[in-house]
Amino acid sequence: MVFGLTTAIYVVAAILFILSLGGLSGQESAKRAVWYGIVGMALAVAATLFGAGTGNLFLTAVMIAFGALAGWYVANRVQMTEMPQLVAALHSFVGLAAVFIGINAEIALMEVAAARAAGVAEAFTGFAAVLAHKTPAEIAMLKVEVFLGIVIGSVTFTGSIVAFGKLAGKIGGKAKKYPGGHVLNAGAALVCLLLGIAYCMGAGIWTLILIALAAGFIGWHLIMGIGGADMPVVVSMLNSYSGWAAAAIGFTLGNDLLIVTGALVGSSGAILSYIMCKAMNRSFVSVILGGFGGQQVSTMQIEGEQVSIDADGVAAALNDAENVIIVPGYGMAVSQAQQSVSELTRKLCAAGKDVRFAIHPVAGRLPGHMNVLLAEAKVPYDIVLEMDEINEDFPSTDVVIVIGSNDIVNPAAQEDPGSPIAGMPVLEVWKAKTVFVSKRGQGTGYSGIENPLFFKENTRMFYGDAKKSIDRLIPAIG
Numbered sequence: 001m002v003f004g005l006t007t008a009i010y011v012v013a014a015i016l017f018i019l020s021l022g023g024l025s026g027q028e029s030a031k032r033a034v035w036y037g038i039v040g041m042a043l044a045v046a047a048t049l050f051g052a053g054t055g056n057l058f059l060t061a062v063m064i065a066f067g068a069l070a071g072w073y074v075a076n077r078v079q080m081t082e083m084p085q086l087v088a089a090l091h092s093f094v095g096l097a098a099v100f101i102g103i104n105a106e107i108a109l110m111e112v113a114a115a116r117a118a119g120v121a122e123a124f125t126g127f128a129a130v131l132a133h134k135t136p137a138e139i140a141m142l143k144v145e146v147f148l149g150i151v152i153g154s155v156t157f158t159g160s161i162v163a164f165g166k167l168a169g170k171i172g173g174k175a176k177k178y179p180g181g182h183v184l185n186a187g188a189a190l191v192c193l194l195l196g197i198a199y200c201m202g203a204g205i206w207t208l209i210l211i212a213l214a215a216g217f218i219g220w221h222l223i224m225g226i227g228g229a230d231m232p233v234v235v236s237m238l239n240s241y242s243g244w245a246a247a248a249i250g251f252t253l254g255n256d257l258l259i260v261t262g263a264l265v266g267s268s269g270a271i272l273s274y275i276m277c278k279a280m281n282r283s284f285v286s287v288i289l290g291g292f293g294g295q296q297v298s299t300m301q302i303e304g305e306q307v308s309i310d311a312d313g314v315a316a317a318l319n320d321a322e323n324v325i326i327v328p329g330y331g332m333a334v335s336q337a338q339q340s341v342s343e344l345t346r347k348l349c350a351a352g353k354d355v356r357f358a359i360h361p362v363a364g365r366l367p368g369h370m371n372v373l374l375a376e377a378k379v380p381y382d383i384v385l386e387m388d389e390i391n392e393d394f395p396s397t398d399v400v401i402v403i404g405s406n407d408i409v410n411p412a413a414q415e416d417p418g419s420p421i422a423g424m425p426v427l428e429v430w431k432a433k434t435v436f437v438s439k440r441g442q443g444t445g446y447s448g449i450e451n452p453l454f455f456k457e458n459t460r461m462f463y464g465d466a467k468k469s470i471d472r473l474i475p476a477i478g
Helices: 002-023 027-049 057-077 080-117 127-131 136-167 181-200 206-224 228-253 256-279 284-288 311-320 330-335 338-350 369-376 387-396 466-476
Strands: 323-328 354-359 384-386 399-403 434-439 459-463
Touching: 002 027, 002 256, 027 057, 027 256, 080 127, 080 136, 080 206, 080 228, 136 181, 136 206, 136 228, 181 206, 228 256, 256 284, 311 399, 311 434, 311 459, 311 466, 323 338, 323 369, 323 387, 330 338, 330 369, 330 466, 338 354, 338 369, 338 466, 354 369, 354 387, 384 387, 434 466
Parallel strands: 323 354, 323 399, 354 384, 399 434, 434 459
Antiparallel strands: none
């Protein structure tokens, strides 16, 4: 009876998770989709806690309370600009959980084997009780699942830690790897495979420790070998890895909901990564293998100088313009300028200007980052357009305001075959009549690449904090 009820609740939770993923595809339905996910997870946790065979409820409740408090504390402290690195950090927890559960499964197997060898009655509890009723064939399959879970989990854990470091600025954004790095990765993968075979044939728990270390090296080295321009894809890819790690945990524990949920996250993350690679004209295989094929070297010489302009000059151009396109980027998020940008948009629209937003697929450091910020600031959805919808309109645009963007508006992607972002589709803002770039200083973007846009004759640099700069414009509009 209890088992049947648990299964029924798992089915409901799985349906809610599917509805949640589906709802996240649209801005208007995203808030409802989040609640579907919250309710689904609450049902899943409750069904697991009060299902058959669950023990140590008091300790589990204490740990859940501790985790909930930690999550609440972190969520209240983290700014929107820090969401990408928070997501990467959370992925690492899933990977580490997969490793711990895999090792725990082997310890439980050893406990069962030792008890049987000593002729002790099979009065096992917890996970060991489940293992005690498995056939030799099922045990063999479990060992394969443990091996896969530890490999995927270790790659996810160390890869996510490196991604966190790069996104948080604690590790340089440029691609770095040891000489012959791909050979090292392949060698580590071969070591994992050989150790996995040894483990499945009866070798001890030491093989799992070595597998975790070798796979951890792969995850660390793979993500270190991926440049900053591709980090949004990396975050999505690690999301996929964490899903497959969760699925592996589900197989190990015999939990159908974990399998379904992990497969949903893993497949959706993989699809999103592929879509983003297509949008950036990147090879999906190249990105997931840590930039396989070597790094390009730019030989492009940039001529001219960066010409600055003050708020009065920008305001005068906006007042004379008939149509304006705003391109938000990570700098807008850092300065928390979205509310000011929204107010500027309202004033421009009230003055009869045609105002729209152009969103690159990888603007910011997380897919959908800019969309979330603009929705938070109550910018109408119908004037927020994706790159493919608006790129052809730049030649007929009077003024483009670029706020904290660099790589996604870099003409080197089209003009410099040796650039690290060569071939990546970008917003062709330089084709507009006038371009204003709101930027703190003359530094390069996250990928460390110089931007020829800043030196073009129709570009003016509007230096300063984005929020303060936009606030100075608002009173002068109209």
